[in-house]
Amino acid sequence: MVDEEKLLLTGDEAVGLAAKHLGVALGTGYPGTPSTEILEYFSEIGGKAQWSPNEKVALEVGIGVAFAGARALVTMKHVGLNVASDSLFASAYTGVYGGLVIVSADDPGLASSQNEQDNRRYAVSAGVPMFEPSDSQEAYDFTIAAFELSEKWQIPVLLRMTMRVCHSRTIVIPKKDLTSKNPLGYVKDAQTRVLIPAYARFAHRRLRKKLGELKEWSEDCPFNFSIFKDKSLGIITSGISFVHTCEAEPDTSVLKLGFTYPLPIKKIAEFVNQVEHCIVVEEGDPYLYESIRASGINVDGKDESYRFGELNVERVRNIIQKKPESERKIPPGKPPQLCDGCQYRIVYDTLSRLGCIVSGDIGCYTLGVLPPFNAMDTCLCMGASIGVGLGLRHSLSEEKARKVVSVIGDSTFIHSGITGLVEMVYNPPPTGHVVIILDNQTTAMTGLQEHPGTGRKLNHEPTNRVVIEDLVKAIGVKNLHIVEPRLGSDSFEKLLNESLNKEELTVIIARRPCLLASKKLKKYQRCEDVKKEVNREKK
Amino acid sequence: MTGITNVLIAGLGGQGVLTASDLLAFSAFEFGFDVKKSEIKGMSQRGGSVSSDVRFGKKVWSPMIPPCEADYLVVLEPTQIEPNLFMLKEGGLLITPKEIDLNKLPGKQTINSALLGALSLFLPIPVEIWFKVMSKIFLNEKFEKNKVAFLLGCDSFVKKPVNVSIQNNQL
Ligand SMILES: Cc1ncc(C[n+]2csc(CCOP(=O)(O)OP(=O)(O)O)c2C)c(N)n1
Numbered sequence A: 001m002v003d004e005e006k007l008l009l010t011g012d013e014a015v016g017l018a019a020k021h022l023g024v025a026l027g028t029g030y031p032g033t034p035s036t037e038i039l040e041y042f043s044e045i046g047g048k049a050q051w052s053p054n055e056k057v058a059l060e061v062g063i064g065v066a067f068a069g070a071r072a073l074v075t076m077k078h079v080g081l082n083v084a085s086d087s088l089f090a091s092a093y094t095g096v097y098g099g100l101v102i103v104s105a106d107d108p109g110l111a112s113s114q115n116e117q118d119n120r121r122y123a124v125s126a127g128v129p130m131f132e133p134s135d136s137q138e139a140y141d142f143t144i145a146a147f148e149l150s151e152k153w154q155i156p157v158l159l160r161m162t163m164r165v166c167h168s169r170t171i172v173i174p175k176k177d178l179t180s181k182n183p184l185g186y187v188k189d190a191q192t193r194v195l196i197p198a199y200a201r202f203a204h205r206r207l208r209k210k211l212g213e214l215k216e217w218s219e220d221c222p223f224n225f226s227i228f229k230d231k232s233l234g235i236i237t238s239g240i241s242f243v244h245t246c247e248a249e250p251d252t253s254v255l256k257l258g259f260t261y262p263l264p265i266k267k268i269a270e271f272v273n274q275v276e277h278c279i280v281v282e283e284g285d286p287y288l289y290e291s292i293r294a295s296g297i298n299v300d301g302k303d304e305s306y307r308f309g310e311l312n313v314e315r316v317r318n319i320i321q322k323k324p325e326s327e328r329k330i331p332p333g334k335p336p337q338l339c340d341g342c343q344y345r346i347v348y349d350t351l352s353r354l355g356c357i358v359s360g361d362i363g364c365y366t367l368g369v370l371p372p373f374n375a376m377d378t379c380l381c382m383g384a385s386i387g388v389g390l391g392l393r394h395s396l397s398e399e400k401a402r403k404v405v406s407v408i409g410d411s412t413f414i415h416s417g418i419t420g421l422v423e424m425v426y427n428p429p430p431t432g433h434v435v436i437i438l439d440n441q442t443t444a445m446t447g448l449q450e451h452p453g454t455g456r457k458l459n460h461e462p463t464n465r466v467v468i469e470d471l472v473k474a475i476g477v478k479n480l481h482i483v484e485p486r487l488g489s490d491s492f493e494k495l496l497n498e499s500l501n502k503e504e505l506t507v508i509i510a511r512r513p514c515l516l517a518s519k520k521l522k523k524y525q526r527c528e529d530v531k532k533e534v535n536r537e538k539k
Numbered sequence B: 001m002t003g004i005t006n007v008l009i010a011g012l013g014g015q016g017v018l019t020a021s022d023l024l025a026f027s028a029f030e031f032g033f034d035v036k037k038s039e040i041k042g043m044s045q046r047g048g049s050v051s052s053d054v055r056f057g058k059k060v061w062s063p064m065i066p067p068c069e070a071d072y073l074v075v076l077e078p079t080q081i082e083p084n085l086f087m088l089k090e091g092g093l094l095i096t097p098k099e100i101d102l103n104k105l106p107g108k109q110t111i112n113s114a115l116l117g118a119l120s121l122f123l124p125i126p127v128e129i130w131f132k133v134m135s136k137i138f139l140n141e142k143f144e145k146n147k148v149a150f151l152l153g154c155d156s157f158v159k160k161p162v163n164v165s166i167q168n169n170q171l
């Protein structure tokens, strides 16, 4: 039987648990696969966690918490860090007081993302130290180490995870002797935290000095270690690639890097000297390979074909044996579809029938690109639908321009669509524009999370609601319609047709709760009612 | 790799693939194995393909079953056999709803537990452990239904001689 102290956790849960054990004062983030479950779990086990409208705000709130001397955990998917990058770079300069750990959950293989960018590059360009766990135990241990390091060097730390590490369950033995830390309290330090050029010049030097010290620390830290076995081949690896490597090549010498920025170049050189031949096995970009080669150390890397997609044991074997990609044809699975009865079906049916040019966005509703609808022309990144739609309107022939519609979800609108709408009001195209906000009252794509427009917090308790229609009106959009697209009614089609012909600025809010969320919504509502009832009785 | 049992569970979003793989992973964990479980659940709520790898034994490294190395392929939906069959090793065992008397199933949603019941015949994990884990995953009425389904799976799998070497009986 399993002893009590052993748990079977996903990497995400392990990070949440470590945060709880460390007494993290606040967890902030924006949902995004595969990072979402970190804050959900942290909240479930009693941590204080909240969804922000987007990743930039989440990081800024985290920075504030850390300035106040408390610990902050900020989570997002890889592309979220693009949104938060301005704050990331600045916080590297200012440094922090309480610990600040930022989780970037990357998605090599694009299980549920628009790209497979490798965020290890961010650690280098922003100048923040980085850990790369390879399983849930390390996710737990490295979260603890990351907070310690963040507080010791007063610097934000990047915990770079990947989909397989986030979503795999592996065994975790939690630490017994952890103490959560009381906030250090506020100390004003404007010279450090106000980045006017005169101060920022110092800040940059201060940052480089810290990174120099961390480079030394990296050489001796327990997170970078060698396992010497057969020395005819040595493998340098990190993250999930480490476990694949151990299975593929159980008898080979391995240098496992858990702390991957700044890299322990001396340690790497020693390892390479001890083995006859050395190859770097890593998922995604050749980040380790290029950094090691740039330091003048001769190592081999993987073939370019292995930059794409996730690695697995078979691919790691092929990389090591310098074999090309396996030619096995994997039969395609069934692609996801819009649920039967989802309001989006009616919207896309209509858009398709009216021959619209649809500037789309990211969410459940991106599935409108697939047959039978084929009703999406562009989709890049969250919030892009409005700007791209306006650009199309500005430059297409009048006849075509009149057909352009931007389609955006409610969570996405709040995340990064609001500024697009400001642009629309400020720089209206000659033919006007039509924006459809698909308001299903949830963040369906990532598993039904709350957002500011639902009026409920991360843990589904009620809070202030940002009313989308009020926001739209306040920005200055004159034509605002709220509709509920229904099967067998042509009112949505009529409205859209009229709006397209008007050559004015129009926002249509298509509002109907997501079918999957409805059930849950009813449950939360019941909870709220019960609570109200109880409170009334108490009075 | 020797000494590791690899089970791939596949189906469509909403069928309970991930619940099944959790149930298996936690049962193996309770039994004392080292366990790793991974899954692809991107947009599973919209009815697309979902699959989950469960690996257990004395020491497991990668959470992903290498292609052609699954000892067991448990498929909840017949259309999902073909896209996953390449994962099954030669002589591996395919378990599908065909093995189950669906008329006796206490609800469509319990097919996952029924198939695990069938799978359990080949694993060293005792039924008490399965039920202990089940009682944590399913509440009250759901637990009872899934127990019935699990036992149905245990019964209705015709235990024909299969060329699967069960390697996991030593810890
Ligand atoms: C910068 C960034 N953060 C997070 C994500 C993950 N993500 C994709 S769409 C989406 C929100 C979808 O919600 P909504 O707009 O309400 O549409 P729905 O899925 O409910 O249809 C999220 C969180 C992302 N792709 N990019």
Ligand code: SF4
Pocket (backbone or CB within 6 Å): A337, A338, A339, A341, A342, A343, A344, A364, A365, A440, A444, A445, A514, A515, A516, A517, B045, B046
């Ligand atoms: S999950 Fe909700 S929003 Fe997504 S397709 Fe289904 S009903 Fe529509």
